[in-house]
Amino acid sequence: MRILLLVAIIISTFALGAQNPTPAKSQSAAIVIQNATIHTATGLVIEKGTITFEAGKITYVGKESKSIANATIIDATGKHVYPGFIAPNNYLGLNEIEMVRSTLDYTEVGDINPNVRSLIAYNTDSKITPTIRVNGVLLSQCTPQGGIVSGSSSIVQLDAWNWEDAAYKTDDGIHLNYPEFAPSGTNEDEIKRNDDNEKKQFTLIEKLMQDAYAYCQESSHSSVNAKFESMKGLFSKTKTIYVHVDYVKGIIHAINFFKKYKVNLVLVGAADAYQALDLIKENNISVILNNTHRLPSRNQEAIDMPYKTAAILQHENIKYCLCTNGGWQIRNLPFMAGTTAGYGISKEQALESITKNTAEILGIDKTTGTLEVGKDATLFISKGDALDMQGNILTHAFIQGREINLDNSQKQLNKKYAEKYNIKVE
DSSP states (O other): OHHHHHHHHHHHHHHHSOOOOOOOOOOOSOEEEEEEEEEOSSSOEEEEEEEEEETTEEEEEESSOOOOTTOEEEEOTTOEEEEOEEEEEEOBTTBSOTTOGGGOOSBOSSSBOTTOBGGGGOOTTOSSHHHHHTTTEEEEEEOOBSSSEEEEEEEEESOOSSHHHHEEEEEEEEEEEOOOOOOOSSSHHHHHHHHHHHHHHHHHHHHHHHHHHHHHHOSOOSSOOHHHHTTHHHHHTSSEEEEEEOSHHHHHHHHHHHHTTTOEEEEEEOTTGGGSHHHHHHTTOEEEEEOSSSOOSSTTSOTTHHHHHHHHHHHTTOOEEEEOSSSGGGGGHHHHHHHHTTTTSOHHHHHHTTTHHHHHHHTOTTTSSSOOTTSBOOEEEESSOTTSTTTOOEEEEEETTEEOOOOOHHHHHHHHHHHHTTOOOO
16 A cells, blocks of 8 residues: 555656646747857867758858858857767657556567557657756667567657657667577576577577568468568668677677578677677678676676777777667766777767767668758757766757757756755856
8 A cells, every 4th residue: 555655646746746848849940050169970070160050951060150031140159069969779758767667668568579669659748858858869769678579669859749749760670689698597507497598589589580581572461460560671671670689699699690681780789799890890780889887798808898899899890889778877878978988989989979870870860960961950059078977068959950948857856956055056
């Protein structure tokens, strides 16, 4: 009874507390940002630059001053402009209160669910989302979790009335949790049980791929199979297979297994990617590195291995981007990128790992990921270095040209108690 009462109190607190900002209206007038340091995420940094956008699209990026009739002028002297950060592989909008099961909607029952669409469960009214975008994360890959085949992800923009409005790219790929094929357990019996379980998992994956491939080769069917229908895009390469695997044996096994199906394969997690560089490079596979702010995978690894794996991939010209599991944790994505910049890559390369590279891997690079003419005006202005906790202070943010409200429940609480105790808040 006490637990039910506590849950009711928590839910009512969220319901009666601060409201999320109203989604912004479409851009109605041209906007000119001038005198800024513009980080284009193409390797080019423009000092005292100008960027203009109209009808949601970037119309100019350079050093010239621009005069546009009826335009809104933003003087960004001493400030920095960045493309909106993109967070892949997370369940933002699919969970709210981690200790309350009724607010979690990122896992489906069953092990094989390629037909499950995370997008239709995406909650645009999440109180977490405004606390994420205030750090510059403006696009997210809404990703299902659990089972062997978790389901289909979609890319969403983080200022919308509903999931239909939020959808940026629907059903971009299917997520599969691959067996690691690495010994695990504290004794021989446990190791054998885990090994047998992984072999059973692979047998299910192998059968699924064989049956789906055969199904998709047929032009007509006596009965429709929803699971196989959802996998057609894998074989036509309009969808990506995101394989979640960390250890080197699993990485090698997955690459060799999926090679025969000629699918677009992306490794997710891939903690041991640095041990399979030649194979990854040879097969032109992209990598989504998960959670660089962590301890090494093994006791014998270098303590800074999670920090410098990005540099190893960068120097091998392997395309990679960064992610972090969960929901609220993705607010730290820019700072993870900043950490990698201290371990062998430049700040601009680190920026690309959460913008340009991510857009290319997710297949949205034609419209976002860099600050270039013709692309969406999804960008923000920061008082300082946005990859640093002290510098990441947003003054303005835009999604497809719409200036979004940067207020959130945490800011409101901060202001509330600052007023109570007469503390000055910027």
